[in-house]
Amino acid sequence: MLPPTVALVTGGTSGLGLAVAERLVAAGVIPVVTGRSKERGDRAQELLGDPAVYVCGDVASESDVTQALDVADRLGCLRIVVNCAGVAHAAKVVSRKGPHPLQEFMNVVAVNLVGTFNVIRLSVERMITNSPVEQERGVIVNTASAAAFDGQVGQAAYAASKGGIVSMTLPLARELAGSLIRVVTVAPGFFETPLVEAVPEKARLGLDRDLVHPRRWGNPREFSGLVAHIIDNQMINGETIRIDGAVRMSPRSSHRPGE
Template sequence: MNLNGIGAIVTGGASGLGNATAKMLAAQGAKVTIFDLNEEIGVAAAQDIGGLFVKVNVADEASAIAGFDAAEAAHGVARVLVNCAGVAPAARVVAKDGSPHSLDVYRKTIEVNLIGTFNMISKFAARVVAAGLEGEEAGVIVNTASVAAYDGQIGQAAYASSKGGVVGLTLTAARDLAQHRIRVVTIAPGIFLTPMLMGLPQAAQDSLGQQVPHPSRLGKPEEYAQMVGAIVANPMLNGEVIRLDGAIRMAPR
């Protein structure tokens, strides 16, 4: 799909992987709307790329509808959706003090990472279908899973479950939406230099990077965005989960 003049939405686009993706899409001529809960940095991020910011809770149906309404009013029906919004709590199934994993934390993680992703997919696709667009492809959806979906570490029960759900959703959603000419592809990143990791000491960042076989470093958000661009550009890429991880396989801890 040629991005020039196309409406695109990036959830979690205020920072990290989402922000790098929003910049890439805008640089290729897309009219980008950022969905995020962080209004302060989200507004600045949107202004930086000449786009639109809308405060959206991806797991809330009314918030999602309002967000899509605002994006459509500004940029027309979006034809590209990139789901980067997510949370990553750390907690063992049973803590060292013997207490069980918080069910509220587990539930919220599933709601944001999995239900939020599905909420965005279904709302986006319904609008693309209603628009009656012509051509070989009407829309492209790119989701964000994680290598934790396959190699969940100690303390990642909630996170790995949610990302495993995104992996499982990918092919089914692609098959559901094929008749409407909407592709669905998921990226499963390894260890990337996101704002969370940027807060770690340099020695800790280097240690994490050395776990990656090649290249032995943390992934750059721009490299995630590059993969998004490749997915959007290639019409035969559909229903697949792509590990973007430098060949890492995560150890238990």
């Protein structure tokens, strides 16, 4: 008998990642969810129920990700990795406060891009030893953003971090094809999650003007539905799929960060 299928869902304690973890539980997959806030993690674990497990940690840390992967190995066979951990950020390249703090730029890239790659490299090291099931050893789904394509004023760091995820998708898929592992990226538009609840009302109204159809923000369940389809559909590989209701963000955010 095959061991249970385990999924690592980074950022699985909140928003889009939590919706993915809920869907995986419903499909009989055991999710190991990670996130930085223990309080959110404990709440997520309670919501997801047994046998889901929360592991506290930073995606950019080798030891934290290794700890999560060790937990996954004890629970079954890691065949699915969904990278949802990420941070939002807004700052102009020069504002009244001075130049964009370099450390902020590096922090956003460290979490969103380097963190995603860190999880991929450490997960793949284990996935390549899986026995293939239906000619596949595993699938990795990353989360970029519409900002990777049409980032607004103030999104240089965020857009760069997400653009890096888009750019590494195809070379990773090509490299890992020989190991029977797929790599796919999803680029969401606006979704109702704690990440964007902090957006001020004025900025939100500005973003609403860009909506096309449907004229509403996405529900995390719509995101998790796409991720579930990607996991099931072996023909999707090496691609970035936008899920944004045809939104193309206007150049200027109504929120003027750092001003």
